[in-house]
Amino acid sequence: MDGGIGVRRSVLIRLYLIRPAADEKRHGARSLTRRGRCRFRRVARAFAELEEPIDLICASPKRPARQTAEILARSLDHDEVLVLEELAPRASAASLLRALAERAGDLDGIALVGHKRQLRGLLVALGLGKRELPLRRGAVLRIDVDTLARPRATVPRFRLCASAGELRDAFCGLRRVA
Numbered sequence: 001m002d003g004g005i006g007v008r009r010s011v012l013i014r015l016y017l018i019r020p021a022a023d024e025k026r027h028g029a030r031s032l033t034r035r036g037r038c039r040f041r042r043v044a045r046a047f048a049e050l051e052e053p054i055d056l057i058c059a060s061p062k063r064p065a066r067q068t069a070e071i072l073a074r075s076l077d078h079d080e081v082l083v084l085e086e087l088a089p090r091a092s093a094a095s096l097l098r099a100l101a102e103r104a105g106d107l108d109g110i111a112l113v114g115h116k117r118q119l120r121g122l123l124v125a126l127g128l129g130k131r132e133l134p135l136r137r138g139a140v141l142r143i144d145v146d147t148l149a150r151p152r153a154t155v156p157r158f159r160l161c162a163s164a165g166e167l168r169d170a171f172c173g174l175r176r177v178a
Contacts, residue, residue, distance in 0.1 A: 012146060013108065013145050014053065015110055015144070015145060016110070016111040017135065017140075017143065018113045018138075018140050019116055019119060019139065021039060022036030023036060030062070031063055037067075043161075047160055052109055054109045055109055056103065058111065059087060059113040060084070060113065061085060061087070066081065068113050082103070084099055086099040087112060087113070087114040089117045089118050097150075100112075104148055126143060126154040133156055133159065139160060
């Protein structure tokens with residue numbers, strides 16, 4: 001309530017969707033390439049300059065996602081990366097939203113470092129088309145949602161691309177989640 005007038009303030013939660021930087025299989029395990037690491041460091045530094053509020057950084061249990069999240073955490077002077085099983089490639093978007101709702105509390109910004117399949121499923125669950133907003137490797141996509149447990153409205157805001165390290169507007173209107 002605001003001053004007893006009965007007006008409720010609506011706060012959007014900022015989700016930052018990030019695909020792992022370029023990786024390759026070495027010695028039987030996948031890890032970031034030197035080029036992928038360098039390109040994502042550039043993106044992470046550009047993202048840090050935006051001074052967006054990041055309260056929680058979550059990563060898939062897969063090694064390239066964890067490495068990408070660690071680069072982001074260092075650029076943001078963030079202490080910890082939370083590994084979420086719900087960010088694994090085959091986990092459902094609904095289970096991811098439930099897990100985030102349990103952990104988020106009153107956080108403003110949550111970075112999710114996950115895989116193409118998982119993040120596309122999340123975009124669809126948030127009312128966006130599968131191919132409406134490209135999810136390139138090492139790019140940061142900001143989407144605002146009204147709530148995590150059962151989102152009703154979604155607003156895509158911007159995309160920070162790895163290739164150019166530049167900010168691109170991703171606003172394509174308010175979306176109602178079915």
